[in-house]
Every structure is written in structure tokens, then in C-alpha cells.
Amino acid sequence: MKKNMFTRITIVLFIIGLMIAVQYNTIKQPAERDTRDIWAIREELAEEKQRHSALLAEIRSLNEVVGRYEQSEKANLQSALNETLNRLKLQAGLTEITGPGVILRVEPAPELVEMGYEIKEISPDLLTQLLNALFKNNAASVSIDGNRVVQTTAIRDINGKTTVNSVPLSSPPFEIYVGTSSFKEAQKMYNSLQASTFIDSFYLDNFNLMIEEPTEHLTLPAFDQPLTNDYLTEVEKGE
Amino acid sequence: MWLPFLGLIFGLALGLLTNIQIPSIYENYLSIAVLAALDTLFGGIRAQLQQVYDDKVFVSGFFFNIALAAGLAFLGVYLGIDLYLAAIFAFGVRLFQNIAIIRRILLTRIDEKRHKRNKNSIE
Numbered sequence: 001m002k003k004n005m006f007t008r009i010t011i012v013l014f015i016i017g018l019m020i021a022v023q024y025n026t027i028k029q030p031a032e033r034d035t036r037d038i039w040a041i042r043e044e045l046a047e048e049k050q051r052h053s054a055l056l057a058e059i060r061s062l063n064e065v066v067g068r069y070e071q072s073e074k075a076n077l078q079s080a081l082n083e084t085l086n087r088l089k090l091q092a093g094l095t096e097i098t099g100p101g102v103i104l105r106v107e108p109a110p111e112l113v114e115m116g117y118e119i120k121e122i123s124p125d126l127l128t129q130l131l132n133a134l135f136k137n138n139a140a141s142v143s144i145d146g147n148r149v150v151q152t153t154a155i156r157d158i159n160g161k162t163t164v165n166s167v168p169l170s171s172p173p174f175e176i177y178v179g180t181s182s183f184k185e186a187q188k189m190y191n192s193l194q195a196s197t198f199i200d201s202f203y204l205d206n207f208n209l210m211i212e213e214p215t216e217h218l219t220l221p222a223f224d225q226p227l228t229n230d231y232l233t234e235v236e237k238g239e
Numbered sequence: 240m241w242l243p244f245l246g247l248i249f250g251l252a253l254g255l256l257t258n259i260q261i262p263s264i265y266e267n268y269l270s271i272a273v274l275a276a277l278d279t280l281f282g283g284i285r286a287q288l289q290q291v292y293d294d295k296v297f298v299s300g301f302f303f304n305i306a307l308a309a310g311l312a313f314l315g316v317y318l319g320i321d322l323y324l325a326a327i328f329a330f331g332v333r334l335f336q337n338i339a340i341i342r343r344i345l346l347t348r349i350d351e352k353r354h355k356r357n358k359n360s361i362e
Contacts, residue, residue: 006243018251026269
């Protein structure tokens with residue numbers, strides 16, 4: 001009888017302990033205080049606002065697609081599908097694209113060549129960094145020495161040759177075409193590249209990075225290799 | 240004798256180590272439930288000291304009080320009356336009373352013991 005009583009009290013005390021511990025955990029939950037000042041919060045808010053407007057724009061464009069589908073449901077579904085296909089191809093970089101943009105020319109620094117410096121391959125790291133900067137500045141499409149950069153593009157060193165899409169770059173000089181969504185964006189890109197440290201970084205590798213004035217008509221080649229996707233599979237009809 | 244304390248320590252350890260957290264809306268309910276549980280616990284200790292302890296009363300009181308307190312708080316939220324204050328008040332007062340009674344009983348017992356020892360030494 002007595003043992004039974006102790007067991008029950010033990011269970012009750014166990015529950016009490018658990019409840020107190022949970023309560024303690026819950027109360028001390030905001031362990032780190034929010035110490036941002038109003039400016040930091042405003043900046044974060046602005047970032048979220050930008051994301052918001054980007055999402056809204058996306059919703060609007062998708063709604064347009066839905067509307068087009070609905071309109072052409074009876075008339076010609078095929079053309080609507082074709083349109084979507086073309087849009088997706090454009091997004092994936094499978095089509096040639098013409099629009100405003102900036103041309104970057106990478107060439108060996110002439111004075112260093114005259115002095116007998118050996119001009120090596122451009123390093124993949126430098127190219128990757130440049131690409132990151134380009135996309136950060138809202139580049140819509142990029143091609144390096146005629147090789148269109150798409151989602152799956154790899155820039156790497158293969159047997160001492162720097163390759164883009166597994167195609168070795170021709171030795172400098174070569175050109176990097178940067179397509180943007182508007183001429184204004186192209187001007188912005190030009191200015192920010194002029195102000196960036198890339199010219200110096202390229203010079204460290206014995207290259208001159210020439211940034212040409214933005215143009216209205218720049219044609220970027222299509223991605224010419226088959227796109228491989230190892231992870232996407234076709235959905236069975238009716239699923 | 241030490242089994243109940245082991246249970247308490249085990250419960251505390253489990254709660255602290257697993258770092259379980261409840262959503263902050265339920266925080267009120269839990270705090271009231273903790274209060275009810277403590278009240279029942281001290282009530283049980285008092286009853287044991289007064290030799291009127293009953294297992295059934297203790298265990299049923301424990302769960303019933305917790306449920307009642309949480310229920311009152313829940314009702315209060317929906318009626319717009321801070322009914323949980325009633326529970327806090329009731330349990331708070333009883334907690335103090337129980338602890339006061341426990342203190343007195345323990346004091347009398349210590350006094351009695353001392354008396355006995357004195358008597359023994361005189362004899």
C-alpha cells in the first residue's frame with residue numbers, strides 16, 4: 001500500500017517537474033535580445049518590401065499566363081503552350097537573345113607582354129567572381145567567349161585549361177557579353193563595373209579588363225549543348 | 240522515501256534537456272497548471288503531516304485542479320474576463336495557508352522532540 005502511494009507521488013512529482021521545466025524553457029525563450037536600431041530594421045523592411053514586389057510581379061505574370069490559357073482554351077491551346085515553351089526556353093538560355101548590354105573585353109596587358117611576362121590562362125575563380133558580380137548587378141544573360149552561361153554552367157580548370165560549359169576558352173583576348181533587361185540597367189552595370197575592383201583584380205593576373213560603353217543591340221548566342229537533368233522526371237499523365 | 244524527489248529531479252532534467260517549448264499563447268495555461276500542481280503537492284504534504292492523507296484525494300485533486308485551472312483560464316479568454324486571476328488568487332492563498340500549516344506542524348514536532356530529549360536527560 002505504502003509502495004503504491006510512493007509510486008503515485010513520484011509520478012505526480014515527475015509531471016510537476018516536467019511542467020516547471022517546460023515553463024522555464026518557454027519563458028527564457030527570447031534568449032538573445034533584439035538590439036537592432038531603427039535604421040537596421042528599416043533596411044530589413046526595405047529588403048522584404050523588394051522581395052514582396054518581386055513576388056507580386058511574378059504573380060502578375062503568372063496570372064497573365066493563366067488568363068491566356070483560359071482565353072485560348074478552346075481556340076488554340078497549342079499556341080499558348082508554344083508560347084510558354086518559348087518563354088521557358090528563353091529563361092533557360094536556349095535561344096539567341098538580342099537586347100541592350102555591355103561588352104567586356106579581356107586581353108593580355110600589352111606592356112607586360114612586351115616586358116616578357118608569361119600570360120597564363122585566366123583563373124576560373126576570377127571568372128566566377130566576375131560572373132557573381134554581374135548577376136548581382138542584374139545581368140539577364142551572360143556569354144563568355146561565345147559560351148552562353150546557363151543554370152548548369154560550370155567554370156573550371158580541366159587539365160590546366162579554363163573551361164566554360166566544358167569548352168576551353170580561347171586564349172585572351174576574348175569577350176564577355178552581358179545582356180541586361182534595359183538600356184538603363186546596362187548603363188548601371190557599366191558604371192558599377194567601372195567602380196568595382198575587377199579591373200585591378202584582372203591586372204593582378206596580367207590581364208586588362210576593358211569595359212565598353214553600353215550598347216542597345218547586343219546578340220548573345222544560345223546555349224548549344226543538350227541540357228541534362230538527372231533529377232527531373234516526367235509526370236505520368238493524369239497524376 | 241527519496242523516490243518522489245527522484246521523480247521531480249528526473250522530470251526537471253527531462254524538461255530542461257529536451258528543451259521542449261510551448262507556444263506563447265498557452266503560456267498562461269501552463270503557469271496556472273504549475274501553480275495548481277504546486278498547491279496540490281503542498282496540500283498533500285500537509286495532509287500527510289496531519290495524518291489525513293488519502294491517495295485518491297491527492298491524485299484526483301492533482302489532475303482535477305490542473306484541469307479546472309486551465310479550464311477557467313480558457314473560459315476567461317473567451318468571456319473576456321480574467322478568470323485565471325481567480326485561479327491564481329485561490330491557489331496562491333491556499334499555497335500560503337498550506338505552507339503555514341506545514342511550518343507550524345514541523346515547529347511543534349521539533350519542540351516536542353526537544354522536550355522529550357530534555358526530559359530524557361533530566362531523568
